[in-house]
Amino acid sequence: MNRLEFIVEELVTANRILANEGIVDSFGHVSARHPDKPQHYLLSRARAPERIERDDIVEFGLDGSAIDERGRAPYLERFIHGAIYEQRPDVHAVVHNHSPSVIPFGVTGKKLKPLLHMCASIGHEVPIWDSRDKFGDTTLLVSDMAMGRDLAGLLGARPATLMRGHGATVVGRSVRHAVFIAVYLEVGAKLQMQAMAMGDIKFLSPGEVDKITARVNDYTLNRAWENWARRAGREMQA
Numbered sequence: 599m600n601r602l603e604f605i606v607e608e609l610v611t612a613n614r615i616l617a618n619e620g621i622v623d624s625f626g627h628v629s630a631r632h633p634d635k636p637q638h639y640l641l642s643r644a645r646a647p648e649r650i651e652r653d654d655i656v657e658f659g660l661d662g663s664a665i666d667e668r669g670r671a672p673y674l675e676r677f678i679h680g681a682i683y684e685q686r687p688d689v690h691a692v693v694h695n696h697s698p699s700v701i702p703f704g705v706t707g708k709k710l711k712p713l714l715h716m717c718a719s720i721g722h723e724v725p726i727w728d729s730r731d732k733f734g735d736t737t738l739l740v741s742d743m744a745m746g747r748d749l750a751g752l753l754g755a756r757p758a759t760l761m762r763g764h765g766a767t768v769v770g771r772s773v774r775h776a777v778f779i780a781v782y783l784e785v786g787a788k789l790q791m792q793a794m795a796m797g798d799i800k801f802l803s804p805g806e807v808d809k810i811t812a813r814v815n816d817y818t819l820n821r822a823w824e825n826w827a828r829r830a831g832r833e834m835q836a
């Protein structure tokens with residue numbers, strides 16, 4: 599199996615995991631930077647993540663144009679992915695989702711921060727991108743490169759951003775890393791709402807976040823990935 603085939607299989611598994619863990623429903627998507635062509639990325643055609651097969655994965659240029667479309671209609675919001683790959687050479691995978699627990703933080707302005715060690719990878723504080731600030735009344739969907747680049751600009755060097763009234767976007771150094779952060783972003787948001795109902799929260803300190811994040815290595819990611827993959831009916835690739 600070559601590098602491209604490996605990444606395509608990873609993407610199929612990532613889609614199944616994100617669906618099975620409740621991070622995406624019929625909507626939301628995950629991409630990977632092309633392993634041999636860094637100015638291209640791989641993303642499914644427009645389809646519910648739970649249903650995605652190897653042949654659904656399409657190659658795109660960073661501007662969102664399909665290289666080999668073959669009648670496979672793309673996601674409208676693919677510009678999120680290209681704009682981030684364009685700005686962040688360190689990023690090799692992007693997850694965009696509308697998972698339920700992150701939404702309240704995007705609309706209240708209540709800061710989403712890690713309170714659990716497993717959630718340190720979401721970053722010190724998750725910023726909120728509001729499409730209305732620059733683009734006025736829209737459908738809220740990231741439907742061109744201008745919106746994608748504005749989102750990527752707010753994301754900056756961070757691992758995740760919320761999107762007001764819409765969802766979240768998460769990036770990682772690999773497909774497994776981005777999926778890991780996306781899952782724990784949802785877990786952290788849910789826990790924070792529960793903790794807020796009980797009283798004041800003692801969040802992880804910035805120093806704790808840095809120390810924990812530095813320890814999130816392949817061992818950590820693979821342990822979660824193997825479990826989530828099997829739960830979703832997929833095997834982990836070596």
Ligand SMILES: [Zn+2]
Pocket residue numbers: 626675694695696739764765
């Ligand atoms: Zn969306």
